Structure formats: C-alpha cells, structure tokens
Amino acid sequence: MTDPSVTERARQLGAEAAHLYGVTKRRKETLRAAKEQALKVTGEASSPDGSVQATVDAGGMLTELVLTDKARRMPDLAGLITSVTQEAAAHARAAVRETYEPLRGEGIVRGLPVLLPEPVPAPQQPRRQEVEEEAPYEERTITRRSGRR
Numbered sequence: 001m002t003d004p005s006v007t008e009r010a011r012q013l014g015a016e017a018a019h020l021y022g023v024t025k026r027r028k029e030t031l032r033a034a035k036e037q038a039l040k041v042t043g044e045a046s047s048p049d050g051s052v053q054a055t056v057d058a059g060g061m062l063t064e065l066v067l068t069d070k071a072r073r074m075p076d077l078a079g080l081i082t083s084v085t086q087e088a089a090a091h092a093r094a095a096v097r098e099t100y101e102p103l104r105g106e107g108i109v110r111g112l113p114v115l116l117p118e119p120v121p122a123p124q125q126p127r128r129q130e131v132e133e134e135a136p137y138e139e140r141t142i143t144r145r146s147g148r149r
Helices: 004-041 077-105
Strands: 043-046 053-058 062-067
Touching: 004 077, 043 077, 053 077, 062 077
Parallel strands: none
Antiparallel strands: 043 053, 053 062
C-alpha cells in the first residue's frame, strides 16, 4: 500500500513540473517571436537636406541608398553616405533593443543579442613596408657547398 503523503507529494511534483514546462514553453515562444521580429527590423536615416537617404537591415547592412542629383555633386559624398548609413544602423540597433528590453525585464534573456554591435571606427590602412628588390634571376650568385658535386 502506498503512503498517502508520498502520493500527495508525487501529485504536487507533477503539477509543479507541468507548470514549469508551460512557463518554459511560453518563454521559448516569446524568445522565438522576438528573434523573428528583430530580424525584420530596418533602420532609416537621411542627411539634413535629404540629399542622401539610407536604409539598413537588422544587422546594419545597407539595403537601399538614395542619392539626389545634388548629392552626386557633393565633394564629400562618401563621408556623408557613411554618416547617414551609421545613423540608420543606430536606429536599427535601437529598435532591436526595444524588442529585447521587455524580455530582459522578465528574465527570459540576460543581455541583448550581439546581432548589432556598436560601430567600430574604420581601420587605418597599414603602412607598406619597403621590400628590398631581389636581383633578377640571371644576376643571382649560386654558391656550392664544399664536398658536394
């Protein structure tokens, strides 16, 4: 015969396991939906005069660039494009953070995804080292080791 306290304890553990399973399932679904939503995020930005408009995806990759005729004649167009694109990427990062912040508050995630790292400054071009030129093949000296023929 089974002890009633053991049966009751087994019932309690079963109910607790079912509850934890439900919580875990809901959290997984919430996290999956957040990831899906975050991947759909885009960021957009324009130059102050509207001559350059950039759109980026959730990862900060440029997906659309619109240049007006005025922009095409600007002396520092590349710098303006870079600036506007970085601003668009910042908007995308902010939207992803907004998606994940509530999940942090609920304890579903500990931190924000590494999906959108902060922009890093462009690397400087390495300096070219001077390389000594070799003599043409015909002018190279060939030495023989003694004892070998």
